[in-house]
Amino acid sequence: MRSRTLRALALATAAVAATTALAACGSSDDDNQKADTPAGAAAESKTLKLGYFPNITHAPALVGVNKGLFKDALTGTELTTQTFNAGPAAIEALLSGAIDATYIGPNPAINGWAKSNGQALKIIAGSTSGGAGLVVKEGINSPADLKGKKIATPQLGNTQDVALRAWLKENGLNADTNGGGDVSILPQDNATAVQAFAQGSIDGAWVPEPNLSKMLLESKGKLLVDEKTLWPNQQFVTTHLIVSQKFLKEYPGTVKKLLQGHIASVKYITDNNADAQKAANEQIKSLTSKPLKDEILTAAFKNLTFTNDPIAGSLFTSAKHAEEVGLLKPVDLKGIYDLGPLNELLKANGQPAVSDAAAS
Incomplete structure (x- = not known):
């Protein structure tokens, strides 16, 4: 099932890239050199540095790494990963260029957007709701x-x-x-x-x-x-996937392949929930040496929803709440989302598009 899903997503990605490729801009650095890319295709990087947390709310990352779904999708790109225990640390790593993309909660993403005056990151997909x-x-x-x-x-x-x-x-x-x-x-x-x-x-x-x-x-x-x-x-956003704007602009082809792996991981969790729980716990064990007890794992998974939808309305509301309790200065979040690549892949795979609109 996984191989068929990945083949379908790969074909969709190729079709989309051929017609709506994003233009690369900027110059490559030593860590992210451009891979050889066919004429007309979106630019790709030789490496991708992905961050995530050893936490069950990051199950799409845990499962995607454990089952090799990201590796399978990122053909021609070497994937390296780094784990974090707090959102601010992950944001600092993204700002410094130590990572290119990361799974993270909504408020750290809002803070990173505000700190960089809207220049550092884009939210490119949802991941987890609830819990x-x-x-x-x-x-x-x-x-x-x-x-x-x-x-x-x-x-x-x-x-x-x-x-x-x-x-x-x-x-x-x-x-x-x-x-x-x-x-x-x-x-x-x-x-x-x-x-x-x-x-x-x-x-x-x-x-x-x-x-x-x-x-x-x-x-x-x-x-x-x-x-x-x-x-x-x-429904409210607990975890979503963000990428540095610099990496997105320079290597849109790699970002689409990352999203291909992400979509495959969310689908795997939906279609193979019991095995996904096992894979997520195995990855937590490999990272922390402390796997979750079976009853805790089952209860936590039951309380979470894994989705490609970033549930944008809840992000805007959460930012408003932070302002109202004095923890965030007013910030313009217009442009924080770039769901174009995700929606192109979802459409090509027969899935509904997701929205970046604030709650009405």
């Missing part, structure tokens, strides 16, 4: 019960931190950036928050999978807010 929420101790049954409580988020200004602060504000509660206010928000990495919740030193945490499932299943936590219930159609 985040507020887990609390028993006895906390409403927003009012959170007064005086300690709640963790992964990092000040990160995607889950913004979601918590916006939800608190909507429910008449305040929290400042120093841990004060009606609710004390404590920035802690996910592993620390999971341990702190188990030990009882915090009252809850707004976390992504698989940490949400760990807190529910291992520490008998209670899900007070499932974040997807706060969004239209219960």
